[in-house]
Amino acid sequence: MSGLGAFWGLYKREVVKIYRRAFALVMTFMQPIIWIIFFGSSLNGMPREYLVQFFGTPNYIGFVLPGQLATSMLSTGTFSAMSIVWDRRFGFLKKILVTPAPREAVFFSKVAGAVTRGLVQVPVMLAAALAFGVALPLDPVGYLEWIAALMLLGIGFSSIYLAVAMKSSDWQHPQLVANVMNLPLMFTSTALFPRTFYPAWMRAIADVNPITFATEIGRGVVLNDPYTPTLLGYLAAFAAASMAIGLLVARRFMTAE
């Protein structure tokens, strides 16, 4: 199948670009690590009972690590959007579309590239958490489920952002979209704070926000707190729906000009 070959070629390109631009990669690690450093340091002096009362655990880095990892998957959206906008701007998209490669292959390669880039953050963040003294439990199945959750989250976000950027050739658009979307998505999830103290309207959003679902799965692993497998099902549905939207938009709007 020529579509598969085209996908593989395009995906390889995305991966090569990730490690040839190592500086950009390192910078994407920095943000979540900085979060952990400052979040950790600023709560260090807080009495244990307050922490337990507020976070439900004295291990606040363990609490925020899954939230940060889930939030960091928002970066996959920015990556994929940026990648298609640059390809359009520098004409590379024309070079692809002048071949018989199907548009779907281009779409999937961008999603897969962005998710790969997003997932590279996982081991780095886990290592950083270990370095900060978080005791990570040994639970292989749990980690696999967690990584699957992050992957589905990444597929969902990168598909949607890609759809939004499909027609754009303005390199500022992805950043603008990210600025408008990322913070609200983070704050209306349980990534940073437990939902218990949210007002009703925020709780309602948090309960459908996919970041919440990936966060809760991660927390289940790190804090050894059982969670229901349906969380993963919800994320799968989110990823599938976003991908369907993204594919429709790609078929319709991925043109050379």
Added chain:
Amino acid sequence: MNGNAIEVLDLVKRYGNVTALAGVTFSVSRGEIFGLLGPNGAGKTTTIKILTGLTPPTSGRAYVAGFDVVRQPNEVKRRVGWVSSEVILDDDLNAWENLELQARLQGVRNWRERATELLKYFDLLQSAGRPVGGYSTGMRKKLEIATALLHSPEILFLDEPTIGLDVNARAMLWDLIRTVNREFGVTILLTTHYMEEADALCNRVAIINLGKIMALGSPAELKSSVGGEVVELEIERPVDLSALKRLPDVLDVAASDGKIRITVRKADETIPAIVKSLDFSAVKSLKVEKPTLDTVFMKLTGKRIEESHVDYRRFYAMIRRSRR
């Protein structure tokens, strides 16, 4: 597959209320080097975009390698190569990686062999492992042509192939284009606004302006269509022109303030007869004006091609620098 490599029938393309192509008809035979010569905004790139399936025409028909570009775009895309006017390569990838991507997009098996052959041929094998971002303009152009040839296309579209190149690189590329045409047996449609380029490379040229083809033919045909070559004599004193006017190859004689302009079919062959037909001791200087494709363009449009064309060379160099 028999028939012409390219067949274009009354092609129209509108962008909003801009008419990029206003009914263009031409055909290109197999094995030909065909040129579209015209100034900025003439519709050259638009024509290529339609013929490579990058954009649909507003109306009209186009067949490439025997397939309808609108109905069978993938059949067309498998059989054509395209080199853009701005070099499009991935600067983060090296030559091998750029070629591999192209191979996978085109579904070329055993691409390494073909790629090695092309890199060797284009003298790029030594630098093939380096990221393309560090290549010179000429090297980038060559690599882009190599990627376009990787899947052995029947037809190669070259959009302004030598724009932004210095004189040496241009001469090198001209040779390359000729050999690609001859040795790889590839039909070539190229666009240019350099009349010498069209003259030197093309079997036939279509002069295009404002989305319309103004003239079409071999460079020699086009040039002779403007009415032959001019021998201009500067004279010290009036001379008798009656014998000159009777010469069979002289088409026209015009005398004015110390100058005689003699229009002939072939100056090289007629000059001896001209010298004999008048008192040549009165002649101070002799000048021959051969028509160029620019003369043709000027006669058709009242403008010169190069005047109406911005030189993009420095502009592109600037863009490339800012990309790094």
